[in-house]
Amino acid sequence: MNEIEYLLAAILVMAISTYLTRLTPFLMFTPGKENAKLNFVAKNTPPMVMMILVIYMLKEVDYLSTEIFYTLFALLLL
């Protein structure tokens, strides 16, 4: 396998892996109003995930670089 073939194979493998993670819930669950538990999870996941994503991003901020100024500025603008 030469270098380009390796890269192409790697990209293909990554594409399949990524798509599988996104496809899984659509294969596992069928939509329907009868599934109260699933609807409950679907309704509550976005606020939880948003909270988690914000904390995750704040954790990634390099507090010793200029990024902290951008971040604070962006937050102040809100």
Next chain:
Amino acid sequence: MIKIALKTSLPILFGFVPLGIAFGLLFQELNYPWYFASLMGIIVYAGAAQFMAIGLLAAGVGLVEIAMSTFLLNSRHMFYGIAFLESFGNWNLRKLYMIFGLTDETYALMTSINVPKGFNKKKYFFFITLFAQIYWVLGCTIGALSSEILSFNTEGMEFAATALFVVLLIEQWIMVKRLLPFMIGFIASFIALMFFIDHMLIVAIIISIGSILIFRLINKSHDE
């Protein structure tokens, strides 16, 4: 509708273009032709995983390992689709594409916005998804192409994504107005940070969903 979708998707542009450029620049250090960065943006379309891939490709690790690390890193996406089981509609090419385009940013945006009255939700979401990917591919391409010409400093550009998620968090608060899910997300994040810092996102999501289900169970037994 396309115009409104474009306008709604703009916050993603400010996140994706700089991040894509940063990816493209780093990718060029592998010394592959620039268009492979674009190709990755087109068929993989996963920010964090693409950044991770640069390291893996440089080390020349095996394909199985690449597949597994990508899957693990993106496993949080397994919980995103649950919110769209109905709104993505019946199985067709459009739905397959919207599932493909379900990134952190599109998930966050599409769960936080109200679809304007009279709009076809599926089409509206489709265009938002499409525009978001265009921004990403654009960023990857600009970054890879310009690495030879210019030297960009994209350090710290993640603040755009942080700002986007904060805005969407506020939107969620306006829509949901119940403290519990936010509290759970907050506490779960810190538990995950303390014990599983390398896999914080997925661990925090699993703890949150587990906790909210337990709360539901307790409430139910109260009602009965």
